[in-house]
Amino acid sequence: MASTLPSRRSFLALTGLTALSVSLTAACGADGSDTRAADGKVSFAWWNIATTEPGKSLFPQISSAFTSAHPNIVINTTSLENEAFKSKLTATTSSGKLPDVFQTWGGGVLRQQVDAGLVEDLTDLLDWSSELTPVSLQAYQFDGRTYGVPYDIGMVGFWYNKKLFAKAGITTPPSTWAELLDDVRKLKAAGITPIALAGKEKWPGHYYWAYLAMRVAGLPALQQAATTKDFTGEGFVQAGVHLKELVDLQPFQPAFLGAGYATPGGQAATMGNGKAAMELMGQWGPSVQKDAGADLGADLGFFPFPTVDGGAGRATEVFGGGGGFALRKGAPKEALDFLKFFVLENESKLLASNGYLPVVKGAESQLTDANKKVVAQSLVQATGFQLFLDQAYPPAVGQEVNDSVADLIAGKKTPEQVTASITEAAKSA
CATH class of the missing domain: 3.40.190.10 (Periplasmic binding protein-like II)
Structure with missing residues (x-):
């Protein structure tokens, strides 16, 4: 069956968007509303799949810690079960709108969103990408460019x-x-x-x-x-x-x-x-x-x-694969600040929850669970890697x-x- 996702050119033609309206959308939220309020507050939407523990409790804790340290930022969180998330994101993508920050597993799905011009190229913005393991970034990279930030990596x-x-x-x-x-x-x-x-x-x-x-x-x-x-x-x-x-x-x-x-x-x-x-x-x-x-x-x-x-x-x-987040094209810079906080400053919490494997170089030494160590070591010794089909x-x-x-x-x-x-x-x- 053919993909229902329009190309960037056909998407613009179908919706009648002009170059001007697209550039204006870059300063707006997923629904086209301005993310920078008159009082100086910045809001952005965050879609994730943390409906089970430990993410169900941990993700809101990390979000609250970030907004407490940055009172001018408001994060509007939507947590959906895996299949419900995929369905909603597919519909949202087809309409040409994406949340400011959204769950992604990379690969062909993300590539189509990138090709449609809907995803932010993070290559020149991730001055901290050298702190992440190459295998964790692999699924979010195309043609030498990076379009996502991983927070978990592993294998089946x-x-x-x-x-x-x-x-x-x-x-x-x-x-x-x-x-x-x-x-x-x-x-x-x-x-x-x-x-x-x-x-x-x-x-x-x-x-x-x-x-x-x-x-x-x-x-x-x-x-x-x-x-x-x-x-x-x-x-x-x-x-x-x-x-x-x-x-x-x-x-x-x-x-x-x-x-x-x-x-x-x-x-x-x-x-x-x-x-x-x-x-x-x-x-x-x-x-x-x-x-x-x-x-x-x-x-x-x-x-x-x-x-x-x-x-x-x-x-x-x-x-296998892991979890990551991508940004819609034109998402506020504070959204990327949040991802840096989520990944680098909370890696210890993610690992301690026993639900995730390290994406930060050297963090594998923090693993205490014997089975997680086996998985992490298998990844280190892997001679080949295939992302979920x-x-x-x-x-x-x-x-x-x-x-x-x-x-x-x-x-x-x-x-x-x-x-x-x-x-x-x-x-x-």
Whole structure:
């Protein structure tokens, strides 16, 4: 399917905006209202996805600390659940308006917003970017320019319940796909639900296909497919075949197709409450488990996504991403001041909350959680990095990846149909 986001030129033509009106908008808020009031106060909109802990409490604390130190600044915060945020931001982007400061994962989604002329180029404004790790900035950089500020970076892997593994007689986490499938069988034989999955939200399911594509076809093949817009290669088909091997074992919790991620009874709660042995999730997994269910504490472990026998990919090639913020074109300079305060002056608080991984150079020494240290070390040792596919690619392509993989998991599409649908979306984007 084709992307619905207009180009900068077509956007101006469609809306009838003149160059003068665009330049005037640069001094206005996301809704076109003046951000600099008569009394000298400056206000800006901040959209984020901090609806679960620790961000739910921490983000407002950081915002309040900033406005207390700068009484002339007012921050109008909107916090939305992940999927609701994406939907609202897509609609806002299509209308040519963005919030002053907005959550972004970078990649193809941000690139389209940049190409439409809606995002501030921060390259010459970030005189403190040298304090950030290169890998954390990577997703927000295009053609040597920087368009976002990261506050978290990490990777997707399996979080597992050590107690349930032991109950099933599993002494060592699997390192190959064949071993993972065997462990799923052992868990089922012991009466344990092997994996929790938020089937309703689709994006958690795409992690499996993306990682398998990396492990079978190799990271270079995945990157090449993004350029050639052809995902029908045998390696990508085999990724679906291997995912179907897992699905055929019926490893997920009852009613998983209707389950959300952070919702009551959803994936994170199922994992946190000890009702499933594993979940494939990013670095934020433990904090959401605790917020939606319970804290597994010392029973929680982490292992990287397994390799596939005969595959071209390596265990040191990681898949993931983090969170960041971008500024709309013409956002007040105070908005960038806020991001500097958020990231540099509050890195210790972010890490202490146990919900985020460091983006500031040297801050990894502050990590105390054993599992977070494993994730951070895996990133340090990574020989390749792939951003979430639903963010790395243009929105229409990323959505098709999510939709098609969800259909495969639900038994509605074959591995070949998945690759054909993604290819069609890529060629139409």
